[in-house]
Amino acid sequence: MDTPVFPIAPLLPEIVRSLDAHPRLVLEAPPGAGKTTQVPLALLDAPWLAGRRIVMLEPRRVAARSAAMFMARQLGGEVGGLVGYRIRFESRVSARTRIEVVTEGILTRMLQDDPELDGVGALLFDEFHERHLAGDLGLALALDVQAGLREDLRIVVMSATLDGERLATLLDAPRLSSAGRAFPVQVAHLPARRDEALEAQVRRAVDQALAQHPGDVLVFLPGRREIGRAAAALARLDTDAEVLELHGELAVEQQARVLQPAPDGRRRVVLATNVAESSVTLPGVRVVIDSGLAREPRYDPNSGFSRLDVVAITQASADQRAGRAGRVAEGWAWRLWPQSQRLEPQRRPEIAQVELAGLALELAAWGHAGLRFVDPPPAGALAAARDLLQRLGALDDDHRITPAGRSMLALGTHPRLAAMLLAARDDRDRALACDLAALVEARDPLRQRDDGWRARWLALAGSRAGRAGDAHRGTLATVDAAARQWRRRTGTRAEPPHDVPPHALGDLLAHAFPDRIARVHPRDPQRYQLANGRMARLADDSTLRGEPWLVASELRFEARDSLVLRAAPVDEAHLRQAFAAHFVERDEVRWGAERRALVAERVRRFDGIVLDTRPAGRVDPDLAARALSDAVADLGLDALPWSDGLRQWRARVQSLRAWLPDLGLPDLSDDALLATRAQWLQPLFQGLTRLDALAGDAFAEGLRARLDWALRQRVDQLAPARIVVPSGMERRIDYALAHDGAPEAPVLAVKLQELFGLAETPRIADGRIALVLHLLSPAGRPLQVTGDLRGFWERTYPDVRREMKGRYPRHPWPEDPWNAPATHRAKPRGT
Known part of the structure; x- marks a missing residue:
């Protein structure tokens, strides 16, 4: 194929030379510079690589496939030859593969299974600015390997928008920057009209863009659901433009079609998630329409998992999206939010905002937690994750990984779901557990509210028989495909059952959510006590009301009782058998x-349930x-x-x-x-x-x-609690702490006459802390507060003497307090 000239080309020799002299490199290159596909190819013949493999981490599946296909074509071969890829549930590599593009979970498994990375000469971390948790962990593990086992391993961190100086300092690495290819882009804001749905706003914007500007249109939307709604809205437009979708769940053939120029020259409207932000290149785009939204992981305390939530993008993402319009010529970017709306400057790392059970298990498997993270995991979240892993049996009391924990890790999913898959007693149970794992990971397929898992599983079973009922057919098809993958992953030969007993789902889910096993309150069939000691309640219309035992997979935490959002009945006999040690x-x-x-009291308990x-x-x-x-x-x-x-x-x-x-x-x-x-x-x-x-x-x-x-x-x-003053008497020092626990200045309350002859303020703590003097009258009333006794004698005492001498004539008020004898007594009568 004809290889285009990329902006990064002049920098490639310098990248090779830098890695020859130093094992780490931070490479900054804007989208479109060509770093993803050109850097691995440039390193293939480097002497230090010595024929070994290059492994490149690509955060997104679409981008991993696309990059591997592009590089394979450049080398005149097919994917699976010199260039291959591995993503979840899919592998295209062979013994000939020298460049292997992998997604994040795959890299972590490679490092855990073979810390010496036999046969690997370089690790490349692409799109590191996305700051996914798995990418941060992969880099931390790679740095540990390089420091302890493989000094010859090369590590390259590549990013489009990143604080490269900070990262280069952290890694003690050189930093190189590449120019990008960009034409001017005019940015305009097209906010929604009153009560206008997103898909209607997109339809209006696309209609205007096609009429006013040349070239293809790229529309950024948060996820597949919004893409589907927008596609349906655009189908009603009177236009010859072809509407295409681009997201991670597309078939490989459909993805390849979007990433290639239109063969018939028709204009195209591409509806994409943020996979198109920096990971892939779309030819012919001149207009970008940006919803300003993305789906990103956030910890959901209701479920105990990290969920994909729709959130506002950062300013860095908005700039990258707009830049997509200026790749081939002058472009236009329309933003579907008001110009007055301010965006966060940079994306927060996932490690600071997601649930960390998976990370904690990986660290336990690695053997030590003293890794060099770009941003360390929050201590509280990590402690909570370890507590959960102990409940699941993945860690022992000393936070060391157990054999069960290693089996969970090998499944490559959240430890809760892995525990459930491993707890299945036979092949039929395991097939049901695979269904449940797929359902838990997916969007809710039901259109109507229902807090029971049985309704969701029956919808899945019904869709397999051709009767989905009132459920989202597309979601059920995705769940079914994921369940098949889980059966393949777990070696399950049994087909999923057509029907199951009422407690079967809950009996399996109890192994994923042992902390949320619940027993009905003896006097209120709507309230339940959870194994973690908290209380929960069912909604008024719940179909689970009065069930003796439940497992609640999702809870909404409220001030008094949590609300059960999703649950399933559990058989007490199963609990007594499977969780005997908890009774x-x-x-x-x-x-x-x-x-x-x-x-x-003599108490019988199941964990925190009395x-x-x-x-x-x-x-x-x-x-x-x-x-x-x-x-x-x-x-x-x-x-x-x-x-x-x-x-x-x-x-x-x-x-x-x-x-x-x-x-x-x-x-x-x-x-x-x-x-x-x-x-x-x-x-x-x-x-x-x-x-x-x-x-x-x-x-x-x-x-x-x-x-x-x-x-x-x-x-x-x-x-000291007391101090001797010049009068020869011991006087108390008062110590106090502020509300925040910080010490306040210690106070010495003493009659003024007792300090005659003392020039300097008394000090404690090896002379570091001066006392605050509360100088008292002969009657014990406050005269002055000072931390500077010398200044008091020089400036303030003459005024005090004039005022107090007539009021307390029986006490000494000498003109020269520096040399007068200190006393705690009045003058004798007649003097």
């Missing part, structure tokens, strides 16, 4: 707030101590017998901890004390059954024991 009977002691005393309670005999001392310390967590630390001296001591410790961090003093804040109550408070309650039985002296000693003897001595030296 326990034990003595429990809890704090009874109404009686302000302990209550001892099945039965009855009074227990004597109170176990260990359980009592734990219950009392837990009561303090509920009531607050003020429930303990604090003295003023103990509160001051804690403030002294906390103040010193902030002023002199090198001392290594422990944290005695409320949060820290409650978090560590099992270590220091619980032993103090041993043998007690009431909160008020804890003596103040015992409590004070238990708290002070948080510091060893040497540290206690240092606290007394550096932050």
